[in-house]
Amino acid sequence: MRFDVAVIGCGPAGLQAAIHASRAKVSVALIGKTANSAAAGTDIENYFGVGEASGDDLLSAGLAQAETFGAEPFPLNVTAASAADGGFALELEDGTSVEASAVVLATGVSRVKLGVPGEKELFGKGVSYCASCDCNFYKGRRAVIVGGETEAAVSAELMTRYASKTYWVWDGVRASEAAVRRAADAGAEMVAAMPVRILGDDRVTGIELSDGTVIETDGVFIELGARSSADLAMDLGAMPEMDDSVKVDASCATEVPGLFACGDVTGRPWQVARAVGQGCVAGTSAARYAKEAGP
Numbered sequence: 001m002r003f004d005v006a007v008i009g010c011g012p013a014g015l016q017a018a019i020h021a022s023r024a025k026v027s028v029a030l031i032g033k034t035a036n037s038a039a040a041g042t043d044i045e046n047y048f049g050v051g052e053a054s055g056d057d058l059l060s061a062g063l064a065q066a067e068t069f070g071a072e073p074f075p076l077n078v079t080a081a082s083a084a085d086g087g088f089a090l091e092l093e094d095g096t097s098v099e100a101s102a103v104v105l106a107t108g109v110s111r112v113k114l115g116v117p118g119e120k121e122l123f124g125k126g127v128s129y130c131a132s133c134d135c136n137f138y139k140g141r142r143a144v145i146v147g148g149e150t151e152a153a154v155s156a157e158l159m160t161r162y163a164s165k166t167y168w169v170w171d172g173v174r175a176s177e178a179a180v181r182r183a184a185d186a187g188a189e190m191v192a193a194m195p196v197r198i199l200g201d202d203r204v205t206g207i208e209l210s211d212g213t214v215i216e217t218d219g220v221f222i223e224l225g226a227r228s229s230a231d232l233a234m235d236l237g238a239m240p241e242m243d244d245s246v247k248v249d250a251s252c253a254t255e256v257p258g259l260f261a262c263g264d265v266t267g268r269p270w271q272v273a274r275a276v277g278q279g280c281v282a283g284t285s286a287a288r289y290a291k292e293a294g295p
């Protein structure tokens with residue numbers, strides 16, 4: 001099947017890209033599963049104009065909008081991708097082949113997991129991977145930040161502005177000295193041990209550490225960074241940055257002609273507002289590119 005534009009990813013970035021590309025009157029394949037978006041199952045409370053919104057509601061409304069404007073959905077994963085003569089060739093998990101003059105990569109990131117008992121069971125019940133997203137829910141409550149890099153230090157500092165008590169747990173912190181100092185000055189208590197188990201039945205109640213101690217807490221924020229779907233970018237000819245993000249210019253174009261990227265896959269901040277803004281730019285740019293490239 002041949003399309004002008006193929007959008008890979010059904011999160012806020014990909015959906016917005018598909019909406020803008022299809023409104024520009026080019027044919028659009030929208031590939032991916034909304035259920036696998038980072039926004040699925042979340043409550044978004046910092047997106048312009050919508051107050052508190054369910055991520056699932058935003059995703060299903062966005063998908064319906066994209067379809068209304070003519071995008072053809074393929075709720076499937078891309079299993080192989082390559083740059084072909086005059087465009088790109090994608091292979092989907094059910095064997096369908098999709099060719100496109102332009103591709104928008106909107107594949108997001110996947111948060112690095114800690115890998116301890118209780119983490120999966122209590123996700124969304126006090127376990128979070130995004131302090132900047134969920135800090136407001138911890139006003140006057142206790143929070144533990146987990147991680148050794150600068151992003152954990154920044155999260156610990158941020159959390160002190162909301163939580164009644166913030167612990168920062170990691171053995172062998174490698175964050176920048178300045179970031180560590182700022183977190184400590186803000187009042188985060190540093191604990192040099194590794195988490196071994198997250199405790200709680202219906203909600204997080206504590207975290208058990210490698211030295212045998214237990215910290216009582218209402219929330220555990222795992223800030224270990226993320227992996228992006230950079231492999232697909234490489235298959236399409238774009239070399240990811242050292243942090244696995246995909247570099248784009250102001251028009252969301254990558255170094256590969258016809259390949260555009262938007263949203264979390266292009267770097268921080270990992271936020272719906274940024275994903276949507278870039279999705280608009282990438283979708284518009286990809287449609288323009290496809291029109292100029294011709295059939």
Ligand SMILES: Cc1cc2nc3c(=O)[nH]c(=O)nc-3n(C[C@H](O)[C@H](O)[C@H](O)COP(=O)(O)OP(=O)(O)OC[C@H]3O[C@@H](n4cnc5c(N)ncnc54)[C@H](O)[C@@H]3O)c2cc1C
Binds near residue numbers: 011034275
């Ligand atoms: C717990 C949590 C809470 C959050 N809270 C907030 C908040 O309050 N406010 C806020 O602004 N942000 C929040 N975020 C972040 C927000 O969800 C992300 O920034 C946003 O979803 C990024 O959009 P995206 O489209 O770039 O990527 P995603 O939404 O992650 O979408 C990526 C898409 O790519 C698809 N994909 C990946 N690989 C393939 C492949 N090979 N083939 C086909 N499809 C593929 C996935 O299936 C998915 O559809 C939160 C995130 C989490 C995890």
